[in-house]
Amino acid sequence: TTLIRPNDNKLSRIIFGHRIFDEPKDIESVLKEVLSDFQNSKEVRRQSTEMGVQIMKYRTAIRRFVKEVKDEKIEKCDRKALQSALNEGGKDAVEKLLKLAFLEYSMNFMSDEDKQRFNSLKQLSDLRFPAEWHPSARTIQRKIILHVGPTNSGKTYNALKCLENANSGVYCGPLRLLAHEIFDRFNNKGVPCNLVTGEERRELKGIQVPLTSSTIEMVNLQKQVDVAVIDEIQMISDQQRGWAWTQALLGLQAKEIHICGEPSAVPLVKSICQSINEDIEVREYKRLSKLEISQKSLDGDLKKIKKGDCVVTFSRKSIFSIKHEIEAATGLRCAVAYGSLPPETRSQQAKLFNDPNSGFDVLVASDAIGMGLNLNIKRIVFESIKKYDGIGIRYIPISQIKQIAGRAGRFGTENNVGEVTAIEDADLRYVHQAMDAPHKNLEMAGLQPTMEMVELFAHQLPDVKEFAILLEKFEDLARVDGQYFLYSPHVYLLTYLSPHIKLIANTIELIPMTIPERFIFVTGPINTSDQRIMKNVQKFAMLHSQGRACRISKVVSIPEKVPHNDELLGELESIHRTLMLYLWLSYKFSETFVDVDLAREMKLRCETIIHDSLQKLKTQRRRYRTITRNIRELRMTTKDNKNFTKQLENS
Numbered sequence: 001t002t003l004i005r006p007n008d009n010k011l012s013r014i015i016f017g018h019r020i021f022d023e024p025k026d027i028e029s030v031l032k033e034v035l036s037d038f039q040n041s042k043e044v045r046r047q048s049t050e051m052g053v054q055i056m057k058y059r060t061a062i063r064r065f066v067k068e069v070k071d072e073k074i075e076k077c078d079r080k081a082l083q084s085a086l087n088e089g090g091k092d093a094v095e096k097l098l099k100l101a102f103l104e105y106s107m108n109f110m111s112d113e114d115k116q117r118f119n120s121l122k123q124l125s126d127l128r129f130p131a132e133w134h135p136s137a138r139t140i141q142r143k144i145i146l147h148v149g150p151t152n153s154g155k156t157y158n159a160l161k162c163l164e165n166a167n168s169g170v171y172c173g174p175l176r177l178l179a180h181e182i183f184d185r186f187n188n189k190g191v192p193c194n195l196v197t198g199e200e201r202r203e204l205k206g207i208q209v210p211l212t213s214s215t216i217e218m219v220n221l222q223k224q225v226d227v228a229v230i231d232e233i234q235m236i237s238d239q240q241r242g243w244a245w246t247q248a249l250l251g252l253q254a255k256e257i258h259i260c261g262e263p264s265a266v267p268l269v270k271s272i273c274q275s276i277n278e279d280i281e282v283r284e285y286k287r288l289s290k291l292e293i294s295q296k297s298l299d300g301d302l303k304k305i306k307k308g309d310c311v312v313t314f315s316r317k318s319i320f321s322i323k324h325e326i327e328a329a330t331g332l333r334c335a336v337a338y339g340s341l342p343p344e345t346r347s348q349q350a351k352l353f354n355d356p357n358s359g360f361d362v363l364v365a366s367d368a369i370g371m372g373l374n375l376n377i378k379r380i381v382f383e384s385i386k387k388y389d390g391i392g393i394r395y396i397p398i399s400q401i402k403q404i405a406g407r408a409g410r411f412g413t414e415n416n417v418g419e420v421t422a423i424e425d426a427d428l429r430y431v432h433q434a435m436d437a438p439h440k441n442l443e444m445a446g447l448q449p450t451m452e453m454v455e456l457f458a459h460q461l462p463d464v465k466e467f468a469i470l471l472e473k474f475e476d477l478a479r480v481d482g483q484y485f486l487y488s489p490h491v492y493l494l495t496y497l498s499p500h501i502k503l504i505a506n507t508i509e510l511i512p513m514t515i516p517e518r519f520i521f522v523t524g525p526i527n528t529s530d531q532r533i534m535k536n537v538q539k540f541a542m543l544h545s546q547g548r549a550c551r552i553s554k555v556v557s558i559p560e561k562v563p564h565n566d567e568l569l570g571e572l573e574s575i576h577r578t579l580m581l582y583l584w585l586s587y588k589f590s591e592t593f594v595d596v597d598l599a600r601e602m603k604l605r606c607e608t609i610i611h612d613s614l615q616k617l618k619t620q621r622r623r624y625r626t627i628t629r630n631i632r633e634l635r636m637t638t639k640d641n642k643n644f645t646k647q648l649e650n651s
Contacts, residue, residue, distance in 0.1 A: 028079075031082065035070065037095070048061070051121075052117065065102050069098070103476060121457060121473075125479070127478055127484070130250055133450065137221070141255075142255065144256075144257045144273055145159075145257070148265070149284060149286060151403055151407060152410060154285055158283075159259075163227050164189070166210070166225075167210055169212075169229070170212045170214060177371075179215050180197075192207055194212045195214075196214040196220075198587070216231075219252070221247070225252075228254035228257045230252075233245060234442060236249070236269075242445060242447075242485075243448035244446075246272075263284070265442050268445060268483065289418060291420065294420060297422045297423060297425045302322075302423070305326050306379075307362065308379060309363070309379045310353075310364075310377040310381065310407065311334075311364045312366070312369070312404055318383065319336055319365070323364045335349040335350070335360040335363050337368055339366055350363075369404065370400060371403075375410070377409070377415065379420070382428070384427065401431060401435065405420040444485045445485070446485060451516050454470070467509060468505035471505065507538055513545050520585075536578050536581070544589055549591075552602065562613045569610070579606060580603065582595075583599050
């Protein structure tokens with residue numbers, strides 16, 4: 001298995017140590033090859049001719065451009081800029097920079113009509129002023145309060161108290177689980193609250209409901225409220241979902257906005273608020289309970305697991321194999337919690353673990369415990385500090401290790417002092433270095449263009465028929481302000497069009513739909529590595545295009561028997577993903593996806609069978625070795641971090 005080292009932040013090897021690079025090459029050693037490939041690129045030629053450069057003029061333009069890059073006459077492509085791109089993203093980043101510069105350069109070889117169209121496309125893809133996308137929010141004098149501190153510091157508790165006492169308000173959370181938790185908490189207190197997530201709506205009938213608990217992507221920006229809470233603001237720099245936090249921060253029509261998260265977000269949030277002339281009050285919190293990092297691991301001995309432990313691993317199969325091993329070795333019963341469990345099930349498992357009389361003494365969990373779930377954990381035990389992310393085995397980012405470790409200890413309980421350790425020595429050494437590393441302040445916030453922007457952009461390019469190519473062109477011309485990024489925080493790799501989106505777009509390309517309809521489908525919760533769901537996406541899109549109702553019972557059926565092997569379990573998981581997508585689409589196209597109640601019933605039945613199957617399946621635990629060299633490198637960069645931080649403070 002390919003091992004990929006930590007990749008929290010760009011240039012972090014040099015500055016903050018969150019990312020360990022091999023030494024970068026000198027630009028001169030690769031420039032000749034890159035320019036040769038660029039000059040002969042069919043892709044560059046196709047894009048340029050589609051923008052209006054005639055083929056004979058293109059040949060002249062590309063030759064002159066390459067020569068001027070070599071002679072350092074193109075300001076955006078001087079050696080310094082090219083070297084910076086190479087350091088950050090390799091040859092791909094250099095080619096991206098060259099492509100962006102050449103599109104500007106090729107205007108000199110266009111007709112006046114094509115120049116006018118090109119300038120119009122640039123204006124439509126100009127994302128430098130996202131605050132202007134929310135004019136209604138700009139008319140409100142908003143009071144913004146930023147609550148920052150580590151896990152177990154009371155920051156979210158204080159923000160939620162303000163929401164609880166409001167006449168109207170909304171909670172914006174990062175997870176369905178958290179949205180459910182706030183929904184349940186308020187209603188159990190007698191404070192009416194609705195629930196809105198991508199797959200579910202729960203509205204209380206017959207009474208006035210002042211509050212709504214929502215996942216952040218689903219928050220209603222058109223509704224005026226007194227108080228809003230944005231949770232886990234550090235997610236604003238997340239490569240895939242950061243745009244949703246930016247959208248909420250800029251677009252919420254709330255008189256008072258309470259933002260909760262890590263101290264690393266303070267400078268960025270302040271900068272964004274300053275850009276829209278809004279004042280911000282920062283309230284800092286300290287951890288309420290003590291946290292100790294153990295000097296000893298468990299030496300690989302699961303018999304050392306004890307009551308109050310939370311064993312953290314990073315795959316669902318590992319969770320259940322470790323659960324069985326712990327129960328066999330210690331006699332202690334284990335509750336479980338992981339991301340794809342239904343929120344209700346995770347909440348139930350948390351209650352079992354928290355209840356000293358339930359008989360469940362240990363929690364085996366994934367990184368899902370890093371956010372949400374109030375857990376009475378005495379000790380966090382890392383079974384591993386790596387996870388598979390679809391590409392390779394990656395070390396868990398430092399910020400995530402800190403967040404998970406911070407779950408140990410809970411103020412006001414018998415577990416007032418938290419402890420952190422690992423099953424293996426090498427993993428514990430890595431945890432020590434990660435916990436010792438300073439926070440790096442966030443630098444950029446995510447953006448996503450609106451559906452309306454893409455639609456207007458498409459009208460300017462009537463000859464471009466493929467939706468994936470259309471999005472690619474939007475990305476090529478998009479401009480962002482220095483504190484924002486388009487899906488990926490690499491300055492030179494604005495990967496708005498991920499392979500995931502392109503694959504979905506190509507799958508439904510031949511089905512006649514409008515641009516807004518295509519946009520909805522390609523941004524849906526779709527696992528493109530799942531062949532079953534990709535076929536069902538095509539089926540869903542075709543039925544919607546034809547104006548026919550989609551009957552879920554004709555798409556999937558749930559087996560009666562509990563799966564007894566990994567292959568059958570995988571098929572059931574694929575069915576579950578299809579049901580989740582159906583429910584998500586039902587809120588976008590209610591006239592097509594009509595079997596909402598049946599789909600929800602099938603989803604719950606599916607989850608029960610999956611849970612029963614995983615309880616019985618026994619899989620061999622697979623571990624990935626922690627390399628001593630990586631611990632040594634992290635220790636060196638952590639030391640550099642501290643020196644660098646001191647230099648910044650002194651300057």
